[in-house]
Structure formats: structure tokens, C-alpha cells
Amino acid sequence: MNGARALLATLVGGGVDVCFANPGTSEMHFVGALDAVPEMRAVLTLFEGVATGAADGYARVTGRPATTLLHLGPGLGNGLANLHNARRARTPVVNIVGDHATYHARFDAPLQSDIASLARPVSGWYRVTARADDVGADAADALAAAYGPPGCVATLVLPADSSWSESAVGPCAPHPQGGAPCVPAETIEGVAKALRSGERAALLLGGTALRGRGLRAASRVSAATGATLLGETFPANLERGAGIPAVERLAYLGEMAQAQLDGVHHLVLVDATSPVSFFAYPGKPSDLVPAGCAVHTLVRAGEDAPGALEALAEAVGAGRDGAAPAPEGRPARPQGPLSAQSLAAAIGATLPEGAIVVDEGNTSGLFIAGATAGAPPHDWLTLTGGAIGIGLPAATGAGVAAPDRPVLCVQADGSAMYTLQALWTQAREGLHVTTVVLANRSYAILNMELQRVGADAGGPRARRLLDLTEPDLDFVALARGMGVPGRRVETAEGCWPLWRRASPSPALHSSRSL
């Protein structure tokens, strides 16, 4: 078999059987091998940023990496923004970048570029496979690196001749997967001591601590010690809803986060980073930890967060029960004018159990988390790295990952336009994704930021650059152009039938101007 087939077989053998692809000539042998390895599902995307965002969303839901298939440096370039988000989410991704044949590189053909330089900032692991015989072993190494823990983007560059040449070795078996290493007992004891001090404490939960088991253990710690439970601002995949211990996410705005942390003497990081301002602002602090607050790291990235939290619960003498979980409760079905609030209420009133919410709602989506806090259990995926354009792609990946679960993409209009091509893939694959476009006709967050950074601005030329009117975007037409039925929602009651359709399939609802 050739290198491409050895690669596909190795990936499938390692549990990776979905590829979000946007191939070109140098990837044709990979494409050509797909019929010989039918276990691999190849999903075509119309833009690489969709492929990488879908791989991120897929792995956040399944815990298993998908692969991408990208075309040389420019294809990787187009996928970088969502790989940046994946890196921040510590999502396992196997990033396959096709390249010119090894012997062709020295001719500096038009598509030649420095792929290593482009890949390194987003890749926890990087390798060029220079011979077909090495493809299987390199792919197995890439898989192991991607899985971690912690997960990372593993970028394997596959020159065309490594792909088309015969591999004498063939596929490789996957490496045995190591579990997450345990947190040392003395670390747990140190944190327990701080929590028993009687001084005000907070646990800041991130990453793998934000799933049910970690949340339950953290809740027991909270009940026993009075420590506040905080969640990182932008979680990769937060489990939440009625009956699940709730965490208060740290606010995006530094001032609000400082208020949340005010008076905390012990801040315990559980697979989370110490709180910093998302951006710098003149005269405002970057470091949001209150003066005099001790920061304790209970769990580093890749360590066993649920296990550490359970051990901590034991160490502080917690009982079996945690603090009261989120109570069941939905807003009433709203009526009347559509607003950011009534739209949030409509979603809260109707969100199905087991839904996967991909939240790139930004400013107009601020009320939705509150309105869904008591809805049936669901997952909540956010924009982890600040690179906008994750929503529609991640929802696409989530739809592939969990065909039996409804996916809700809460999507700001400005961000939607980065990777709108995802809708076509949703249509082609028949994914059960419901997109709600929050059309405030503005980069609203930037109008706020323009004030916050202190720019003596706000003149008409500045404001026009933050405004999405003239012309208005018609998301219903855009969706229809990609084969997804769309509908414009004018009233709050018009939101109710968000999930109503004959069979699972994609649909888009665009709000009136909010």
C-alpha cells in the first residue's frame, strides 16, 4: 500500500475515523485512498477554517480527535484561527497538511512556503514525514501527541511523495494511551490546608474540571468549606443545566471579574490559568488576582482534574452531597417584541435535553446562559481563544460527533461572516444543527471596546468601521444559498419553533435587528 493508505489505516486503527477536509493536488493520494479505507468518514468543507473549527467541535464533544486535511501553507493559513481556538481549548486535533513532494521543494514552486513557521504557533507537536515507510509510525506519534493528556493540535506534514510512494511498513498500531497523571498528595494537602484556613477561597475550574464528575466533586468541596465555585471565562465544554452543580463563569470584562474575585484570599486553579484581562486597557490591570490573594495550582493541564477534586473533597472532609445543584426551571415562553432578552428566554424555554450549545453569541448572546441555567442538562462550548468564527464550524463538528443530539449554534452576526461556509457542510451531511443568528448589525463589542480603551474617538468614520449596515446582511438568503432553510424571526413567539422540523436537519433563524 502507499503512504496515504498507511496513514488512513493508522488513523482508523487509533480511533480517528472522521476527516474534515479541503484538499488540493498534493492531497490527491489521501483522497484517492478513501475508498480503500471506508471506516474513515471524509467530510468536505468549503474553507479550511470550517475544517479546523469542525475538528475542534468534534473532539470537544467526543474526546477523540478528528483529522483535518489541508492544502500546503495557504490551506493551513486559512485554518489557523480555529486551530488557535483549539490550542486554547487543549482540543486533540490531528492536523494533516499536504505538501509538495520532498524533491520538489527546492524549486520554490508558487505554493511553496514555510509551513513549519506557520504551524508551530498552534501546534503542540509537529513533524514532516519524509518517507512513505515512516508514515504509519509518524501518524501513530501524532495521534498519541494529540490525545495527550493534555490534548493538543498535532500537525503532520505529508509531502506528496510520502503519500504516493509504496510503504514497505504499512500502518502502525496506536501507542497505548496513558491516563491523566494524578496530582501529588502534598499538592492536595496544601490546597486543603488553605481551604480549611477559614479565609475566603474560590476554586477556578477549567478544562476537564467542568464536566459532571469534576463539578460534583468541586461542589462537595464548596459545601464543606464555603469556597466559591468559579468557572473559567471561556470553557471548552461545560456541562450544565438542572441538577448539575453550577459554576459562575468569570466575566469577560476585567472590572466585573475583579468584582467576582474581590475579597478572595485563596484562589485555587483547577485546570485553569490565573485570571488575566482579555485585553490590556490604559490604566487598568492585566493581572486580575486581588492584591494579597494566594494563588494555588491544584491541577495543571493534563493532570487528572476530577480525581484531584475528589481527593480534595476527602481531604477537607466533605460529605457525599455537594452544594445545591442548579434548580430545574425554565423561563416562560416569551411573547411580544424580539430583544436579546426575549430571545434568550425563548431559548431557555425550549432547549431540548442533551443539547449541545455552541455559544458565539458575543454581546447579544449575554442573556442566554442565564436563561438556560435551569434547562435540562446540556453542554456548552465557547470561543476559547478569542479568534472569532468558531461557532458555525464547531457546531458542524458537534453535529457530526453526536448525530442523535440537537446542536444549537448561538451565533453573532459579525462573527458568523468569518466561516459561514459551514452551513453548506451542515446541509450536505444532513446535520441536526439549529443556528440562531443574533443580528445586531454591528461589531457591538467593539463599540464598547472603543470606549473602554479610552480612544478619544467615536467619530463617524470610526463608527462606520464597526457597523454592519449599508447594506444589511440577509442571513436567510445566505443560508438558502448554501442549502440551509432559513427564517427571519421578528417576535419572541417566533422563536418557539426553533427545533420544529420533520427530521433532523440544519436550519437557520436570523433575528430581526436587535
Add this chain to the structure above:
Amino acid sequence: MNGARALLATLVGGGVDVCFANPGTSEMHFVGALDAVPEMRAVLTLFEGVATGAADGYARVTGRPATTLLHLGPGLGNGLANLHNARRARTPVVNIVGDHATYHARFDAPLQSDIASLARPVSGWYRVTARADDVGADAADALAAAYGPPGCVATLVLPADSSWSESAVGPCAPHPQGGAPCVPAETIEGVAKALRSGERAALLLGGTALRGRGLRAASRVSAATGATLLGETFPANLERGAGIPAVERLAYLGEMAQAQLDGVHHLVLVDATSPVSFFAYPGKPSDLVPAGCAVHTLVRAGEDAPGALEALAEAVGAGRDGAAPAPEGRPARPQGPLSAQSLAAAIGATLPEGAIVVDEGNTSGLFIAGATAGAPPHDWLTLTGGAIGIGLPAATGAGVAAPDRPVLCVQADGSAMYTLQALWTQAREGLHVTTVVLANRSYAILNMELQRVGADAGGPRARRLLDLTEPDLDFVALARGMGVPGRRVETAEGCWPLWRRASPSPALHSSRSL
């Protein structure tokens, strides 16, 4: 004044007065300064790949750089593919990348990334401005680097505090621009000797040799010596049409290029690179120069190509007249079924004088160059770096650059979907751009490449990955969604009114399935 205003004033003072922008928080002071420097025209794009492609198209038409305004590493990432094309075109671009405040970097906030690593592969010049006092001087250096010659992408990273802090220095005057250096007389004499040898010769013209003055001089050389005139495969901006000396562009397919070069004993490179295969293929050569052919470099990138060609014409004793230029002549207005041929004929029959054609037509656009060879003089911009998604953005930039000239964007459907957001900017700015989408419902070139690379493929799973149906894309709906009137063309006569509208404005015509 603050650093942002010093930057804007320096740019405007250096002749750069258009900014294709997609800003974020770290760029808010740049945005805030726009009202104070009204000479700078800021053009909002909905995606960074549109901004960078527009900057490329703008500078290819004007010879002057535009600036981009991009948001940290991810914003730069989204713009990399079209910066790659600009690098290959040697287009002058001043790439402004906002970054976190210098003191904020060490906190590794979510949007932090290694901008230098991302920027270097596309940048001929790179600098981080660490103090507001340095902004003016750094911008002047960036401008000088971008102008060249040869032109390049100059990337200036602007930390937010360099932007918002007071600059005691203020704006800087531009550096005096150096002209293109002359080619040494002995180089010209060496080439002249080869051309006088009586052995078969060809001039391969690229870059700045493909404008009128260079073409006329090259044509005189050809008339005097019998040397064939070839053009590089993907020119940045080729002047062509009735009365202009025609060059035969080297074919994309290596086999066809080899046929064009067969028997050539002296190949003279004039601001062009030695011909190589675009991709590598099993058993086919990468280097397309015939065995035994001597390659002579007359003009290197950045040198004075028209001057060198005029000196060469003198050295070979050429007369005032060149070989017969392209004769005037248009195809008859076609009727009947729409096909790639009849569509090309319709464009050839109606192309207005002075048009700027942006050609990302790929496979279905192959006949258009032939059909327009005798049309009134026009410019022809192509995909220089192979990173698809340049067409609509470059046409947008060309429309900003030359509001009094009609712009025709010949756009393949698969490539259109990379940067379709450009249509919205065309609508907002009221640009005179006519887009013709060639809808063959396929990555047609890849179906061909799948055969050419020798993949033993073509199974249904492979073919589905190269196919753009299920669902069909409706480009008329997509254009309408972004405020551009669209129309589906079903017949050849339906193509005639491509340029018919009440006033200059964008419009889109999508072919039936070709």
C-alpha cells in the same frame, strides 16, 4: 498625538491612503484616529482574507501599497493565504497587525500567539514597534520596504500601547524612493550575444516586464531576433488586448509548458523565475527547462525590466517597430446554450476598454483569455501564488483603486466560496465590479489532478470530496444576502448584458452548471 495618529499621518504622507480593515479591540486607537486623519480611507471587510486580497489587487492596479488592519495572530492568520499570493506577485503591501500592549504579552491572554512566526513566511520586512515614539519612523521604514523595488509585504506589528501612548516624535516623512536599479551592461550584452547566435531563443517575461513599455521593447527584440515571447503562467498584472504586443503565457500543465519550451536553446528570464512544474507528479519532471537549454537571467526581481528590454533591443539592433501586436477583433456575440466556450465568447464580445480583469476562473475560465485577446486594451490579474480565494477580494481592491474603470471578476465557484464576503464590501463601497461565477459544481481541477498524480482512485468516496453538489450553491441568493444584485445566466445571449446597469455598482452573474 498618540502613536496611532502618528502612524496614520506617516502613511498618508507616504502616499498610502487606503486601509482595508478588519479591526478588533487592540486596533481601536487606530480606528479612533481615523476621524483625525480624513485623508485615510478605511474600507471595512468582513474577513481578513478579503482585506489582504483587496490590498493586493489595489496595489497591482495603482503600484502604490494599501495598508491592511488585522487583529493579532488570528486576524493575520485569516489573511495569510492572500498575503502569500501578494508575496508571489511582489505586491507592495503595508500589513498592520495590532497586538496586545507590550506589558500584557507575558500574561498569555487568550489571543496571545507567536505573530512573528506567522508573519515571516509572507513578509519581506517585519518589525514590532515597541514605543509610540518609534511609530512614525517604523512606518516610514515599512513603507520604504513595501515599495521596494521589488515590492513586498511589510508587516508592522503595533502593540496597543504603542498605539495609544503619546508620541513625542509624531509622524515621519517618507524615505526618498529609489528607482529600480539598472541591469549591468555586460548582462545585456551577454543576452544579446545569445540571441544573435541564431539558436532558438525565448524571452520569458514576468512581473514588471508585462506592462506596455516592457512588452513593446520585448516585441522589438523578438522582431529583430526571432525570439519567442512567453509570459509567466500567473502574472500579477498583464497589459493586453488589441494593439499591445501579445505574449503566450506558459501553460499551467507541465506537459504543455514543456511543449512550449521544446527546442529552445536560450531561455532569457526577464523578471521571471525559471519554469518549474506547479506541483510534482510521479515520474514527471519538476524542472521544465529542456535539456541543453541555457537559462540567462536578464532581469532579477526589482531591477528595471523595461529599461533592460529597451537596452537589449538596442544591443540586438532592433528597429523601432516590434512584431505585429495583437490584432483588434472580438468574437461574435454568441447565442444558444451556455458553455465555458460561449461564455468566454460573450465576455470577449463585450469587454469594455480599460477593463481590469481579475481571473480566478480556473478550469472553466480557460477559454476567456483567448476570447479577449483582441478586445480593447485591458489589464489581467491572476492568482500568482496558487492560494485560491483571491478573485473577489482582488477585484474589490481594484474597484477601490480605479473607480472610473470597469472591473470584471471571473470567478470559479469553488474558489469563490473562500472569500465570498468581499461582495458585501463591494456593495458598501459602491464599486464598479462585475462578478461572473463559473459554476461547474466541482473542484474540477482536482478531478483532473486526481488522474494526473496517478492516484488509483476515482471511487465514489473520493469523487464526492471533489464535488460541489448536494446541495448546489445558489450564488444569486448568496450575493443578494450581501447586498449585491445577482442573476443566473442560462444562455449565451444571457451573458450580453453583463455591464448593463444605471450607474457603476457591483453585480453578480452566476452561470448555469457548466
